[in-house]
Amino acid sequence: MKQGKLIVFSAPxxxxxxxxxxxxxxxxxxxxGFSVSxxxxxxxxxxxxxxxxxxxxxxxxxxxxxxxxxxxxxxxxTNNFYGTLKSEIDRIWALGKHVIFDIDVEGGLNIKxxxxxxxxxxxxxxxxxxxxxxRLRGRKTDSEEKIKxxxxxxxxxMKYATNFDVILLNDILEQAKKQAYQxxxxxxxx
Ligand code: 5GP
Numbered sequence: 541m542k543q544g545k546l547i548v549f550s551a552p553x554x555x556x557x558x559x560x561x562x563x564x565x566x567x568x569x570x571x572x573g574f575s576v577s578x579x580x581x582x583x584x585x586x587x588x589x590x591x592x593x594x595x596x597x598x599x600x601x602x603x604x605x606x607x608x609x610x611x612x613x614x615x616x617x618t619n620n621f622y623g624t625l626k627s628e629i630d631r632i633w634a635l636g637k638h639v640i641f642d643i644d645v646e647g648g649l650n651i652k653x654x655x656x657x658x659x660x661x662x663x664x665x666x667x668x669x670x671x672x673x674x675r676l677r678g679r680k681t682d683s684e685e686k687i688k689x690x691x692x693x694x695x696x697x698m699k700y701a702t703n704f705d706v707i708l709l710n711d712i713l714e715q716a717k718k719q720a721y722q723x724x725x726x727x728x729x730x
Contacts, residue, residue, distance in 0.1 A: 543658070544571075544638040545659070546629075546638070546651060546655055546660070547638060547639065547640045547641065547660050548661045549561050549640070549641065549643075549662050549664055549720075550645045550662070550704070551663060551665065551666070551697070551710075552645075552694030554666060554673065554675040554679075554690065555664045555675075555710055559713065559717075560664060560708075560717055561574065561640055562574075563720075564721060565640055567721065570721075570725060570728060572637060572724070572728075573638070575624055575639050575640065576592070576593060577593055577622050577623060577628075577642075578604065578610075578621075578623050578624075579621065580595075580596060580597060580600075580601045580621040581595075581621075583595050584681045594625075598619065601613075609626060609627065610625060610626065611623075611624045611629060612643075612650040612654075614644065614646055617693070622643070624641065624643065638728055640724075644697070645697040649661065660705055660706070660724070660727040662706045662708050662720070662723065663708065664708050665698070665707050665709050665710065666694075669694060669698075672691070673691050676690060
């Protein structure tokens with residue numbers, strides 16, 4: 541396989557998309573490689589550099605921008621940049637795998653626009669903004685200010701849901717995982 545497919549999971553944070561993406565990435569028969577984004581945000585408790593993200597400084601991030609190394613990037617939150625390096629997609633395709641992304645809504649639509657035929661873009665919808673807020677609080681990784689910022693962003697992002705190929709409601713996680721598995725399986729085998 542010279543170029544594989546691209547599977548994008550986008551959603552407001554706290555929607556459970558990371559859990560779904562990590563579950564899918566572990567299913568060997570789907571042949572997926574997780575696209576490790578670069579970010580300038582600080583590492584959270586149990587995250588691993590090079591596995592969850594490439595944690596880099598703002599200066600290093602800006603250098604990549606100037607050098608044109610990103611397929612897409614964004615300042616998702618103030619001073620917190622996130623982006624997909626072109627080299628990351630090439631690395632995964634070179635392994636003969638499809639790429640699975642956990643990125644924000646604009647980033648997801650950006651990838652879909654650049655590779656319309658190769659991309660399955662899935663929007664993970666939390667049951668409600670209130671549930672999402674509870675999940676963010678439960679995670680205990682963000683300050684009150686950050687949670688507010690994420691909730692405000694989520695309200696905007698929900699409006700883009702209909703631009704995705706599929707909207708996946710994550711009410712009951714186990715069901716959402718099964719549905720996600722089937723969607724991806726159909727797409728990679730078609
Ligand atoms: P978190 O800080 O919770 O890990 O991520 C914040 C948001 O940034 C999430 O919606 C996450 O999916 C998104 N994100 C992660 N990597 C990328 C990326 O490479 N590009 C874009 N546009 N968003 C990303």
